[in-house]
Amino acid sequence: MTSLSDIKIAIVDDEPSIVTMLQMVLRREGFYQLYAASTCAEALELAKNETPDIILLDIMLPDGSGLELCSKLREYGNPHILFLTAKASDLDVLRGFAMGGDDYITKPFNPLEVAARIQARIRRLDPEAPAVSPVKRPEPGVYRYGRFTVNEAEGELIVEGQPVPCPAQVFQLLLHFCKYPGIVFSKTQLYDKVWGINGQGDDSTVMVHIRRIRERIEIDPGNPKLLLTVRGLGYKLVKEPQEQ
Numbered sequence: 001m002t003s004l005s006d007i008k009i010a011i012v013d014d015e016p017s018i019v020t021m022l023q024m025v026l027r028r029e030g031f032y033q034l035y036a037a038s039t040c041a042e043a044l045e046l047a048k049n050e051t052p053d054i055i056l057l058d059i060m061l062p063d064g065s066g067l068e069l070c071s072k073l074r075e076y077g078n079p080h081i082l083f084l085t086a087k088a089s090d091l092d093v094l095r096g097f098a099m100g101g102d103d104y105i106t107k108p109f110n111p112l113e114v115a116a117r118i119q120a121r122i123r124r125l126d127p128e129a130p131a132v133s134p135v136k137r138p139e140p141g142v143y144r145y146g147r148f149t150v151n152e153a154e155g156e157l158i159v160e161g162q163p164v165p166c167p168a169q170v171f172q173l174l175l176h177f178c179k180y181p182g183i184v185f186s187k188t189q190l191y192d193k194v195w196g197i198n199g200q201g202d203d204s205t206v207m208v209h210i211r212r213i214r215e216r217i218e219i220d221p222g223n224p225k226l227l228l229t230v231r232g233l234g235y236k237l238v239k240e241p242q243e244q
Contacts, residue, residue, distance in 0.1 A: 004030040007122065010052040012069075013084060014038040014062050018107075020183060022056065025111040027182075031118070040064040047076040054118055057101075059085035067099045074100055080121045084109070143178035145226065145239065148217045150178050159217060169194070170212045177213075177227065177237035186234040210235060 009031055011019050019036050026034060035050055037043040040063050046052070055073060059066040070081055082103040103117055141152035149158040152175055157166040166174070173194050177185070185193070187206045195205075210229075214221040227237050 004122070005032045007031055007054060007118075008033045008035065008050055008052040009054040009056065009118070010035045010037065010043070010046055010050065010079075011056045012037045012043040012046075012061070012066065013056070013058040015058075018058075018084070020180070022111050022114060024180060024183060026115055026118075029112075029115045029119075031115075038062070040066075040069045043069060044072060044076075047073045047079070051077040052079050053077075054121070055079045055081045056114065057081055057083055059083055067101075070100045080118075082114070082117060084114075143175075145178065145181075145217075145237070147219075150175055157216060164216050166216060167212070170209050170216075173206075173209050174213050174217070177235070181237050181239050184230045184233045184236045189234070206235075 009026060011022050011034065013019050013022075013036075016038075019038075023034050023036070035046055035052060037046045038061070040061050043055075043057070043061075047055070057066045057070065057073075061069070066083065066085070070083075073079060073081065080102045081100065082105060083101045084105055084107060086107045102121070105114060105117070143150045143152070147160050148164075150156075150171075151158070155168075155171060157164045157171065157174065173190065176190070176194050190206050210227065211221070214224050214227055217226055218224045225238075227235060229235055
């Protein structure tokens with residue numbers, strides 16, 4: 001019987017936001033062996049070294065066409081290839097299948113649909129494979145992280161059952177982390193997503209706001225266990241406190 005954690009999934013797309021979104025959703029659905037490539041060359045190297053079971057393949061890549069890449073990927077095993085593309089004409093779909101694709105989904109898409117199609121493929125190959133349990137969806141806009149809760153609609157931060165005052169920009173930064181747990185964000189990405197100024201600004205601005213968040217949600221702000229610094233990369237929020 002196939003275990004979902006044993007399935008290797010490669011995401012070949014040059015849009016980092018799409019890769020991050022798919023990785024986050026697939027990990028939540030029980031898939032843990034996730035790989036990424038942004039070019040045809042990287043995809044071929046990945047296929048050679050890892051022989052993924054599932055490949056999510058963008059058609060338009062910086063160094064070539066995913067359609068032409070498809071047959072080359074099959075030289076390294078027999079992966080299920082699902083094309084991801086903005087091209088949605090009947091001719092594009094037919095070309096995709098003719099080049100060896102197994103499935104086709106157009107952008108923009110719901111990542112949960114991608115997960116569902118992967119699960120359906122696994123069940124066809126192994127009827128005894130466990131179904132992905134439906135994710136229990138919390139109430140919209142409410143993010144619970146053990147000792148603290150963020151309520152987006154009410155603009156409220158609750159720490160150990162008590163409301164804690166939180167300036168607007170600090171709240172927006174914390175909210176961004178809450179929406180993407182476990183994902184590392186650089187200072188540039190945070191400027192772009194939270195401040196909306198395309199990464200232009202003083203690095204100390206993010207550092208000051210990170211400190212203000214820690215002062216509110218951490219037991220010991222000087223020894224953070226929730227909002228962590230990933231040396232050389234940025235910051236991430238974790239669901240469970242990290243032992244140090």
